[in-house]
Amino acid sequence: MQEERIQHLIQFDRAHVWHPFTPMRQWRQAEPLIIEAAEGDFLIDARDRRYIDGVSSLWCNVHGHRVPAIDRAVRTQLERVAHTTMLGLSNVPATELAQRLCAIAPGGLNKVFYSDAGATATELAFKMAMGYWRHRGDKQRDTFIALHGAYHGDTTGSMSVGYSPLFHKPFESMVFHTEFVDAPDVFHTEGTQGRRDEGTKGDPRPEERGLKRVWPLEDAALCRRVTARALDSLESRLKEKRGRIAAVAVEPIVQGAAGLIVQPPGYLKAVERLCREHDVLLIADEVATGFGRTGRMFACEHEGVEPDLMCLGKGLTGGYLPLAATLATEEIERAFCGELHEHKTLYHGHTYTGNPLACAAALASLDLFEQNDLLSAVNRKAALVADGLNPLRDAEKYPNVGDIRQRGLMIGIELVPPTGEAATGFDPSRRLGYEVCDACRDRGLIVRPLGNVVVLMPPLAIEEQNLRRMMDIVIETIGAQRS
Numbered sequence: 001m002q003e004e005r006i007q008h009l010i011q012f013d014r015a016h017v018w019h020p021f022t023p024m025r026q027w028r029q030a031e032p033l034i035i036e037a038a039e040g041d042f043l044i045d046a047r048d049r050r051y052i053d054g055v056s057s058l059w060c061n062v063h064g065h066r067v068p069a070i071d072r073a074v075r076t077q078l079e080r081v082a083h084t085t086m087l088g089l090s091n092v093p094a095t096e097l098a099q100r101l102c103a104i105a106p107g108g109l110n111k112v113f114y115s116d117a118g119a120t121a122t123e124l125a126f127k128m129a130m131g132y133w134r135h136r137g138d139k140q141r142d143t144f145i146a147l148h149g150a151y152h153g154d155t156t157g158s159m160s161v162g163y164s165p166l167f168h169k170p171f172e173s174m175v176f177h178t179e180f181v182d183a184p185d186v187f188h189t190e191g192t193q194g195r196r197d198e199g200t201k202g203d204p205r206p207e208e209r210g211l212k213r214v215w216p217l218e219d220a221a222l223c224r225r226v227t228a229r230a231l232d233s234l235e236s237r238l239k240e241k242r243g244r245i246a247a248v249a250v251e252p253i254v255q256g257a258a259g260l261i262v263q264p265p266g267y268l269k270a271v272e273r274l275c276r277e278h279d280v281l282l283i284a285d286e287v288a289t290g291f292g293r294t295g296r297m298f299a300c301e302h303e304g305v306e307p308d309l310m311c312l313g314k315g316l317t318g319g320y321l322p323l324a325a326t327l328a329t330e331e332i333e334r335a336f337c338g339e340l341h342e343h344k345t346l347y348h349g350h351t352y353t354g355n356p357l358a359c360a361a362a363l364a365s366l367d368l369f370e371q372n373d374l375l376s377a378v379n380r381k382a383a384l385v386a387d388g389l390n391p392l393r394d395a396e397k398y399p400n401v402g403d404i405r406q407r408g409l410m411i412g413i414e415l416v417p418p419t420g421e422a423a424t425g426f427d428p429s430r431r432l433g434y435e436v437c438d439a440c441r442d443r444g445l446i447v448r449p450l451g452n453v454v455v456l457m458p459p460l461a462i463e464e465q466n467l468r469r470m471m472d473i474v475i476e477t478i479g480a481q482r483s
Helices: 002-016 024-029 068-078 092-104 118-135 156-161 165-174 220-240 267-277 299-303 330-334 356-371 374-388 432-442 464-480
Strands: 035-039 042-045 050-053 109-115 143-147 179-181 245-250 281-285 309-312 324-329 401-407 410-415 448-450 453-456
Touching: 050 464, 068 356, 092 109, 092 324, 092 356, 109 118, 109 330, 118 156, 118 245, 118 281, 118 309, 118 324, 118 330, 143 156, 143 220, 156 165, 179 220, 220 245, 220 267, 245 267, 267 281, 267 299, 324 330, 356 374, 374 401, 374 464, 410 432, 410 464, 432 448, 432 453, 432 464, 453 464
Parallel strands: 143 179, 143 245, 245 281, 281 309
Antiparallel strands: 035 042, 042 050, 109 324, 309 324, 401 410, 410 453, 448 453
16 A cells, blocks of 8 residues: 555656756656655655665755754744734744844844745845945946856846856846856866875885875865965956946855865955955855854854855754845945835845744754754764765775865765876766765665765764764765776
């Protein structure tokens, strides 16, 4: 009976569901994994098989699944009101959450505008930045600067400022012009793919012989060169487009969809300095990096950066319900205030803006950060991951591993051609990243690649034994898939 039900679900999925970021022809040729339940660090499929949630249900789960405190908060709110509009009204959880967010946000971010997804949070930030300059009488500021490889979502504005030919080419006529500058991508910039050191070669102990990799981000001189070039690119564009730039948008510390590109130390702070020198706004897209993912509540805190606008989503509710927020300074919000005849109102909103159930979940999630000292735990687990993945430095045993990039519990393992082949990455048609992640599933781990970067993004509260098991599975699988 259960198998019959599962087959019906598979049939309905193939017939009716259009999945995000999914090649649908290939999807329908394979049997879908249907998740029916979850518990702690695990997802449970319709056949009762358990999998470590190594992708945090797309980078948003913080405390695990079925967390009693968050479940209780949502149920309690459900007994009061599930939803009420914020157009002309307010509600208790949204008001309390706004105060909490402003209290923990960097700098002078003390205004909160709610939406329902990371893309809408960034879309709103771009509108706020443009409107800010227009309402101040500066109508020439009509352009944004973003980094190559940036990803800010898939609404029209967000794909304009995070344009990816792979994702957005069919919609090119819809996007507006954005100035793109070099990203501080240490791994790809100087052809360092597959770089190896022979520091232990010749050691009398057999287990320490062979070629040991040094990851590019560990080379301080290389990081300085790449950072300097990226900053020169930004500064040159700011000078060239003086008086035209409304804002610089950046994913702080880690560029997510670009392949977990970790920025060298000092880069983000220097971007803030250039924005101040050239009188442009700084937009920090913390949708992926916020809420402890990099080891601080917000990634900007690593370098003491205070953006003018900050976008939040994903982990805001602990991974429970759709909710996003755009935080702004008092100065920016004030530009939208005036007499009615001036028409300065920000005419923007969503039906589920400030949804009480989602805000209640977010409040409970913030409580758990404090009660469980979660940020300290993240940094402890990040050190465990860095140590646990050290076997992949062995270039002879794992020839297809070119780089490991990590900040907090954001980890990317980049697979490259074996030595001697062109260092341009695997042919995408080989789908090696997909093959590794698919094979991990057979071992009880769900992870998702970005091209040929295997992304590890477990819940922040993951138990250490499950974290170790996740690393063991990944190492075993990469070893088994070697070319």
